[in-house]
Amino acid sequence: MGNTLNTLPQIPQPQQQSQQQEQQQQLPENESLNQEFTCEICIEPTSIPGKKFKNTNKCSHPFCTDCMIKYIRVKLEDDNIGHIKCPAYNCDHALDPLACSSLVGPALFIRWGDVLCEAAIGGVEKCYCPYRNCNVLIVNECGGDPKKCKCPSCKRWFCFQCKSVWHAGFGCEESGELRDRNDVAFGRLAEQRKWNRCPRCKHFVELSEGCQIIKCRCGINFCYKCGKQVHQHWCRCDTTSVCCVWCFRICVLLIFVMFASFLYMWEGQKHGHVRR
Structure with missing residues (x-):
């Protein structure tokens, strides 16, 4: 008696199924x-x-x-x-x-x-490099209020506040007036030697030695350290001078209190002798 073999249907492999599905999806597209x-x-x-x-x-x-x-x-x-x-x-x-x-x-x-x-980067402060052959986008990632910055692409200095070429020794409002090369060179020299400017007449001043409080030729006193005008012979930017001023004020107050208490005791003793 012979053996009968039944043919079973071929089951497609998973790879064949995926290929068939991709072909079916690609055809309509x-x-x-x-x-x-x-x-x-x-x-x-x-x-x-x-x-x-x-x-x-x-x-x-x-x-x-x-x-x-x-x-x-x-x-x-x-x-x-x-x-x-x-x-x-x-x-x-x-x-x-x-x-x-x-x-x-x-x-x-x-x-x-x-x-x-x-x-x-819409919410981040940004600017473009002011040099024409660079003009890359620069983002203020560190925060704060930057001023003198170096372009990460061309490695040249510029002012982040006025978005112009770095104006050494001069303010942002004066950057548009620096058309002479001598002015730019003088500003760089003033920045290297750390010269300061009078807040009224804008003249450069160099302090070789002595007190930080400078009397300018225009008649005002200003602090050479911070550049602010002062009306006394000390500035709040100097911690040592501030401490000395407050120590002097405290000493004067203590002397006044001691003198007032001495007067009060002397008046009390005087009235006591009169009653007797």
């Missing part, structure tokens, strides 16, 4: 990209292969690539918006810049990246 459609922006029927815009499997609204390029350019250049949403009605999906890089071109893609960077 390729067919939808090649078939005729009507763009919802220009309302023009299109049957050219590859003209339908694809938003990386997020949404598949019928838009042609020409209209999407114009749409992205308007959002970037006119509206300055980096988070660009799909133009379809009631669609909250955003466009992927990396997926659209080959579509929009390198110049518009770089502009897209710059807008996204500016939006990411």
Whole structure:
């Protein structure tokens, strides 16, 4: 008696199943990209292969690539918006810049990246390097109130407050008047030797020795250490002088209290003798 063999159905392997599913998913997409459609922006029927815009499997609204390029350019250049949403009605999906890089071109893609960077650091104080051959974006990551800063790209000094080239020895309000090279060189020399300026007449003063309180030729007294005008022979920026002043005031107060108590006791003894 012969043995009968029953043929069992072949069970596909997991890799074969995944490949079949990918092929089944890719077929409708390729067919939808090649078939005729009507763009919802220009309302023009299109049957050219590859003209339908694809938003990386997020949404598949019928838009042609020409209209999407114009749409992205308007959002970037006119509206300055980096988070660009799909133009379809009631669609909250955003466009992927990396997926659209080959579509929009390198110049518009770089502009897209710059807008996204500016939006990411919108709440942080920032400026651009004032030198024309650099002009990189610089962010104040450490906080505070910076003034003299060095560009991380070109390694040149600039003023973070007035966003201009570093004006050594001069204030931000005077930076626009420094057109002579001699003024710039003199300002650098004053900064190196740590010269100070009178707060009234703005003349430079060099202290070789002596007290920190300077009497300028314009008639005012100012502190050479902090540059502020003072009306006494000491300044609050000097801890030693402040302590000495307060010690002197306390000593005067103690002497006054002791003298008042002595007078009070002397008056009391005087009235006591009169009563007897």
